[in-house]
Amino acid sequence: MSTNSESFCALLDAHDDAVHRFNAVPDDGRVTPEYEEALQAMSEALDRADKAVPTSWPEFARLLGHMACGGQTGIDEDNANRLMLHARRLLAVPEEHRIAWDAALAEYQRLKAIFDDIASGIDGEDEANEASLDALDTLIVDTPAPDFDALLLKMDAAQERCQDIPFLEEYAAAIRADVERLKQGVR
Structure with missing residues (x-):
């Protein structure tokens, strides 16, 4: 198929x-x-x-x-x-995307809060940072934005993540895929 x-x-x-x-x-x-x-x-x-x-x-x-x-x-x-x-099936897609998005966003926010609460130089800081960045990558690259508000959040998060590094190609590809899907009316 x-x-x-x-x-x-x-x-x-x-x-x-x-x-x-x-x-x-x-x-x-x-x-x-x-x-x-x-x-x-x-x-x-x-x-x-x-x-x-x-x-x-x-x-x-x-x-x-x-x-x-x-x-x-x-x-x-x-x-x-x-x-x-x-x-x-087409009507169910938005709900599936919303559930996946909400779960990925909550996981990123949870791990980011853990990292933010760790004092600089403390054991576990690098691991917590890495875990929050992995969750952010999952949110941006692997999780379809269910609507344009989520897409804007994804774009802002990608831009913030890439402030000091070149914009990641996989971020651009994921955002483009979301735009194309949402443009066609598939949420």
Whole structure:
């Protein structure tokens, strides 16, 4: 199953191309090898396209159009059920991201408070600092921002972390991924 926008679109595009190639086969009432080959290619492309999983609402809309053959046919019960499953999954994503974000933020704040409470030069200071920085990295790099407020907090934390060092590439990539996801309406 596809997991990103590029592969989702590629699966549906491949099906569209196979349909166009099939429709371009001359129809003289005979079943020719060219016809059978185009039909087989279209069928295989449809099987792959049916496994496409939308990761955003615009992709969901494209899948809806694909299932309705561009509005030329109705959506059967099986496809309606698949659409409902995809819609439920897309609606659940914001809550999953919120839970993960809140947990990662709380862990960072807890470890940062421990580090802040340790007097300079005391045993354990370096370990506490390292633990809080690891938690910050987890928050910034590994935890999707569930909304734009969280994204702003992530950007501010990344900027503060990189005050005395070059901005980390993985921070930039994670922030960019959040922006792209949120821009598409997937929270």
